[in-house]
Amino acid sequence: MYPNLYFLFEDLFGFSHPFLKLVNSFGFFVALAFIIGSYTLSLELKRKEEEGLMSAEKRRVVEGAPLPISEVIFSGFIGFIFGFKFIYLAMNASELFQGGALPQQHIFSLKGSWLWGIVLALVFAGYRYWQGKKASLEKPIEKTVDFHKYEYTGNITMVAAFSGIIGAKLFHLFENPKEFMQFFENPTLEGFIGGLTIYGGLLVGGLVTYLYARKKGIPGLHLLDSAAPGLMLAYGVGRIGCQVSGDGDWGIANANPKPEWMSFLPDWMWSYNYPNNVNAVRGFYPKGGYSGKLITENDPWPIFEGYGTYLDPGVYPTAFYETVMAIAIFILLWSLRKRIKTAGILFAIYLMFNGFERFWIEKIRVNSVYKIFGSEITQAEIISTLMFIAGMVMIVLLLKKKKAQVQQ
Numbered sequence: 001m002y003p004n005l006y007f008l009f010e011d012l013f014g015f016s017h018p019f020l021k022l023v024n025s026f027g028f029f030v031a032l033a034f035i036i037g038s039y040t041l042s043l044e045l046k047r048k049e050e051e052g053l054m055s056a057e058k059r060r061v062v063e064g065a066p067l068p069i070s071e072v073i074f075s076g077f078i079g080f081i082f083g084f085k086f087i088y089l090a091m092n093a094s095e096l097f098q099g100g101a102l103p104q105q106h107i108f109s110l111k112g113s114w115l116w117g118i119v120l121a122l123v124f125a126g127y128r129y130w131q132g133k134k135a136s137l138e139k140p141i142e143k144t145v146d147f148h149k150y151e152y153t154g155n156i157t158m159v160a161a162f163s164g165i166i167g168a169k170l171f172h173l174f175e176n177p178k179e180f181m182q183f184f185e186n187p188t189l190e191g192f193i194g195g196l197t198i199y200g201g202l203l204v205g206g207l208v209t210y211l212y213a214r215k216k217g218i219p220g221l222h223l224l225d226s227a228a229p230g231l232m233l234a235y236g237v238g239r240i241g242c243q244v245s246g247d248g249d250w251g252i253a254n255a256n257p258k259p260e261w262m263s264f265l266p267d268w269m270w271s272y273n274y275p276n277n278v279n280a281v282r283g284f285y286p287k288g289g290y291s292g293k294l295i296t297e298n299d300p301w302p303i304f305e306g307y308g309t310y311l312d313p314g315v316y317p318t319a320f321y322e323t324v325m326a327i328a329i330f331i332l333l334w335s336l337r338k339r340i341k342t343a344g345i346l347f348a349i350y351l352m353f354n355g356f357e358r359f360w361i362e363k364i365r366v367n368s369v370y371k372i373f374g375s376e377i378t379q380a381e382i383i384s385t386l387m388f389i390a391g392m393v394m395i396v397l398l399l400k401k402k403k404a405q406v407q408q
Contacts, residue, residue, distance in 0.1 A: 001244065001245060001246035001274055001275055001276045001277045001278065001307075002025050002244055002245065002276070003024070003025060003245055003246075003276065003277070003278035003304065003306075003307055004020065004021050004022070004023055004024050004025055004245075004278075005020040005021075005023040005025065005028065006018065006020035006021040006023075007276070007304050008025065008244075011302065017093065018093030019089065019090045019093040021093070022086075022089060022093075024245065024278075025241060025244045025245040025278070026241040026242065026244075026245040026247050026278065027241070028241065029237055029238060029240050029241025029244065030238055030241055032237055032241075033234035033235070033237040033238040033241075034157055034160075034161055034234065036230065036233055036234050036237055037157070037160075037227070037230040037231060037233070037234035038153055038154070038156075038157040038230075039230070040229055040230030040233065041150075041153055041156065041157075041226055041227050041230050042150045042153040044225070044226035044227075044229070044230075044337065045148075045149050045150035045152075045153065045218075045222075045223075045226050046148070046150045048149075048222055048226060049148060049149060049150065053219070053222055053343075054149050054218065054219055054222055056146040056147060056148045056149070057146070057147050057149075057217060058144050058145075058146065058147075059144065059145055059146075059147045060142060060143075060144055061142070061143060061144075061145055062140050062141070062142050063137065063140060063141045063142075063143065064135065064136050064137025064138075064139070064140040064141055065136065065140045066132070066136055067128070067129065067131075067132025067133070067135075067136065071128060071132070072125050072128050072129050072132070073125070075124045075125050075127070075128035076121040076122070076124055076125030076128075077121070078124055079117075079120035079121040079122070079123055079124025079125065080117040080118065080120060080121035080124075081117070082120055082124075083113065083116035083117040083118070083119055083120030083121065084112035084113055084114065084116065084117030085112045085117075087113055087116040087120070088111070088112045088113035088116060091113070149216075149217075149218050152213070152216055152218065155212070156209055156212065156213060159205075159208060159209050159212045160205045160206075160208075160209045161205075163204055163205045163207075163208035163209065164201035164202070164204065164205025165201065165205075166204060167200040167201050167202075167203060167204020167205055168200040168201035168204075168205075169200070170200055170204070171200025171201075171203075171204075171379070172200065202231075203383070210223065210224070219343070221343035221344035221347070222343050224344060224346075224347035225337070225340075225343060225344065225345075225346040225347050227347070228333055228337075228346050228347045228349075228350035229330055229333040229334045229337060229346075229350075231350065231354075232326050232329045232330040232333055232350060232353075232354065233326065233327065233330040235322075235326045235354070236322070236323045236324075236325075236326030236327045236330065237323075239319045239320075239322045239323040239326060240319075240323050242319035243317060243319040243320050243323065245277070245278040246274040246275075246276070246277025246278055246279065247277070247278050247279065248277070248279050248281070248366075249318065249319050249365070250272070250274060250288075250311070250315045250316065250317060250318055250319065250365075250366065251288075251315045251316025251317065251318040251364040251365050251366065252287075252288050252289055252290075252315060252316060252364055252365070252366055253288055253289035253290040253311075253313050253314070253315055254270065254271040254313065254314055254315055254316045254364075255271070255313040255314070256271075258270040258271070268314075268317060269317065269320065270316075271313070271314035271315065271316065271317075272311075272314050272315060272316075272317040272320075273301075273310040273311050273312065273313075273314045273315075274310060274311050274315070275295055275299070275301035275309075275310040276295070276301065276302070276303075276304040276307040276308060276309070276310075277307065277309065277310075277311075278307070280292075280306070280307045280308070280309050281309055281311065282294070282309055285366070287366050287367075288311075288315060288366040289313075290311045290312060290313055290314075290315055291311070291312050292309045292310070292311060292312075293309060293310060293311075293312050294308060294309055295308045295309060295310055315366075316364045316365075318361050318364060318365050321361060322357065322358075322361055325357045325361075326357070329350075329353045329354070329357065332353070333346060333349065333350055333353075336349070342398055342399065342402050343398075344394060344398045345394075345395060345398055345399075347394070348390075348391040348392075348394035348395045348398070349391065349395075350391070351387045351388065351390055351391030351394070352387070352388050352391035352392060354384070354387060355383075355384040355385065355386070355387035355388035355389075355391065356384070356388055357384075358380055358381075358383075358384040358387075359380075359381055359384040359385060359388070362378050362380050362381045362384070365378075365380075367379070367380060370382075
């Protein structure tokens with residue numbers, strides 16, 4: 001496992017620089033997931049506009065107008081943050097991150113380089129002022145231009161990211177009451193970022209994004225269809241981050257021999273020990289049936305400073321399984337997107353497959369359970385079941401509505 005890019009580059013390429021410890025492996029893949037989701041959404045919104053399913057809006061713009069001073073100030077602020085914090089961390093990484101010290105405590109501190117902060121603030125602000133001056137005209141021109149729906153993609157991605165992270169954290173806290181109380185007793189940014197529940201992000205992020213897009217005049221069902229394939233692919237990419245970092249989204253203990261039909265596959269695809277996982281898990285975990293033990297020189301894995309543990313026995317690599325299934329579902333949705341003509345059906349299929357996949361993977365995952373009518377069930381099983389039902393109901397209602405429109 002590679003908790004951050006420092007260990008990945010060191011192990012695979014023999015190159016290391018302490019600054020790379022700033023880039024958490026899981027966070028890297030989450031960022032990549034948002035980029036991929038944003039790209040596929042943009043492609044689909046553009047395609048739907050070309051097919052006449054949505055139209056561009058007319059906007060009055062003024063070309064050559066003086067640049068607002070607020071944009072210059074904002075650019076300077078970004079430059080200051082970059083210089084004050086990140087240049088400082090890059091220059092002092094060898095000292096700050098030694099002994100397995102975590103970068104987070106330095107990222108969220110008030111320590112930094114005032115000199116570099118001021119220098120980069122002036123550089124960023126000056127460059128933005130120069131750009132504005134270069135584009136300004138002696139006599140500004142007012143004209144009407146087309147603004148396409150796919151041009152909202154960046155804003156939609158930002159709205160989805162922020163609301164999704166908030167939703168993922170809230171669902172995680174409700175699923176883990178002890179952490180809920182600890183967080184509100186001692187709220188920190190580091191504590192907020194750690195521990196996320198994917199379905200909380202999907203539900204809250206999806207709702208907020210839908211409302212934002214509706215306000216911007218983007219047809220709701222077409223937006224959902226446009227987002228569905230990318231959501232599935234982004235989910236798979238995010239699960240790669242879980243697998244690479246070993247963030248705890250693994251399965252229950254699996255000491256069973258590998259089945260004959262999997263004999264041609266690597267052993268870790270059946271049972272994996274997650275050496276050097278980012279959580280540095282230690283001790284026995286009854287729910288999972290495994291123990292977190294220290295890696296020794298007799299073990300086949302390197303010992304990463306600050307981590308150096310493994311799971312015994314190995315567990316089901318459920319994050320890997322979900323990556324494979326998510327990519328397969330993405331391929332299916334992508335192949336169906338042009339064939340299905342009823343708006344909303346593709347998203348309904350996404351809900352059903354996503355719910356079906358997650359429900360069954362929960363059977364071998366480690367997760368908190370609720371007791372309902374004498375039976376144990378996880379939060380993800382409840383939500384995935386509701387997603388599957390919602391997908392079926394959507395299909396029935398949408399087809400019924402289409403049939404009624406045809407008969408009229």
